[in-house]
Amino acid sequence: MQSPVLIAGLGIISAIGNNTSENITALENGIAGMGDIIYLNSIHRQKIPVAEVKMSNEELAGRSGLSSQISRTALLGTIAAEEAFNDSGIRGLANTRIGFVSANTVGGMDKTEQFFSEFLTNPQKGRLRDVVHHECGSITEIIAEKLGISNFVTTISTACSSSANAIIYAARLIKNNILDAVVAGGADALTKFTLNGFNTLMILDSDACKPFDENRKGLNLGEGAAYVVLVSGSLIAKLKKDPYCKLSGYCNANDAFHQTASSPEGEGSFLAMQGALKNSGLNPRDIDYINLHGTGTQNNDISEGIAIKRLFGPVYPKMSSTKSFTGHTLGASGSVEAVLSALSVKHGMVYPNLRFDTPMQGLPFAPETKFSKNEPIEHVLSNSFGFGGNCSSLIFSKN
């Protein structure tokens, strides 16, 4: 019904690199980002591996132009959003309605934790500047201000599918002619709150995770931020620039099974992937590569795997979980993987699923274990599923 929405800019910061080219290099060389906790002040240091961005808050502040006292989520988000916005070539364009749609799961929780440890001893204690950016939307506004975007600003939080939903909402704002371009994605820094939360659920691997492996033991939490710049067809014509690809389809569905667990038959995942294919007018056979949600937990991987079997069998596209590099970046994971998927379409890259050893019982397919490029890739499917049954899938296609 409308012209396609195109991707004109990319930006990413993760445990495997501080920008797009560093991330590609790490993926090409098979270098994963998880290891001992360095920056997070937690008793789980040296016990639970995580995928941290390899910079202190002071270093991130230097790069982002923000104070080192600001939430790490805002620091990470600003760096990745600036990269994407500058890459797009739309910055400063006159008569262009530009929006910012960002996602995160716990706002400025890293600073709230600091506030709370004092506040709990005395309600008049704790520095207010540490809690003023607690709200998810407040993090978005700090980043928006650095970008100079005020036309349309909003925040989405649907657990681990948050930034995939930010990208979907952004695309629809363009298709509905509310905006011409949107910087969309998400950011999440590691916090004690999330690390301990996932730890109580007993779904963290004490070693580097093994997504889609029969002997997988859980996920590794990661941190990062990533943004894509979505533009309308008429705007791309004005930019003297080839887009990376187009966002050809998307779907948001709900598993409606359990607050945290995925259904055994993967109903929500199945509906999200099927809906994205329908939305793009493609068939399962058209998909060349799936960037899996692939957290490495028992529950997610079998549920997602069965949904793929139901939808794609008996012929399967290449697939892998890049969480074996970046860890699970929660609210940022959908956009981290959207950036990698857009690069996959642009450069014909397929990423390896690190540490894969034994195929899962009951699944007649296995993920890719080697990096390859210049492959004939037309369409890439990216999955993001979360607590609350929120399941979203995106499809990126050659323009």
Next chain:
Amino acid sequence: MAAYIRATANISAQNTFEGYQALSEPIAYTNNRLSCVEPDYKEFIDPKMLRRMSRIIKMGVTAAMKCLQEANIKMPDAIITGTAYGCMDDTGTFLSKMIEFNEEMLSPTAFIQSTHNTVGAQIALMLQCHNYNNTFVHRGFSFESALIDAKMLLHEGTANNVLVGGLDEITGYSHVILSRFNIYRSGPVSNINLFKTSSKGTIAGEGATFFLLSGDSSVNNYARLDAIHTFYKPSNIAEIEQNISAFLTVNSIGIDEIDLVITGRNGDAKGDAIYQQLNNSVFKDLPAANYKHLCGEYPTASSFALWLAANILKTGTVHPVLLEKHKDEKEIKRILVYNHYQNTHHSLYLVSAC
């Protein structure tokens, strides 16, 4: 495509869960924290599920279920929530235990229910609804972003019945912390007389309000939601006036065609000065109504205003407690809702009788 308000349900510091008529006898408060009048949840939620739910989840799910009952819709095509703070009680519980027990011996329950999408997720779970499900968490734009999403879904034709709600809670922790920012009145304060004294600060509020937006016209609908517009951090009053005028122009409405304006006055002298200036310019000669003395101030309070607009258009009645100024009795056919949250998040809704 038009968006019709087919049904609505509201839990607030007033007896609004019983219906709009409750505002003929408004509840008076004398403190700066207005807590919701909670309904009997057992009528709407299985007691086994109820035990595990925090207050905001109970309020959100119950308002959603009542709204669907009234609409006679068993399975909405989409569930969208807007909440600035999310599930703060569960967040505060997990956070304080984590600090108290130094990251050891924690139970996952509060963490599991602390995510901002919990209410939307619980509604989907209870209905076994696999359809579109989204949650917006952007301060004073949380509910507005959800409404824009709902309108887009109807326009795209991907949904015909959308359940959309705005909700936020006050908790013990949050009230103490927010009070330290000096945003609330100190000392005893009468909510009913909130606008009679001009001073610094407002009164804290909370609530859960849901709507069933439908693409289908029906004699049973409350009203039609014609348009929404948001604007962020306007630099001065002229920019606010320009946004309001442009909104009306884009929707081909003259200001004289507005029968009532509902504004977000909250008793804080500085914030209310904006509404007063508008009363002397773009809103001059317009009948005006207020609501935050009834529900208190919170980031998704504009959902209460939309509930009010829908009910006024359906019943043709404006309860005296709402009125700031009015002209001779005139049938109300079209309402403009204008709200600003801390002079940062400004929103406009245009709502018409069906």
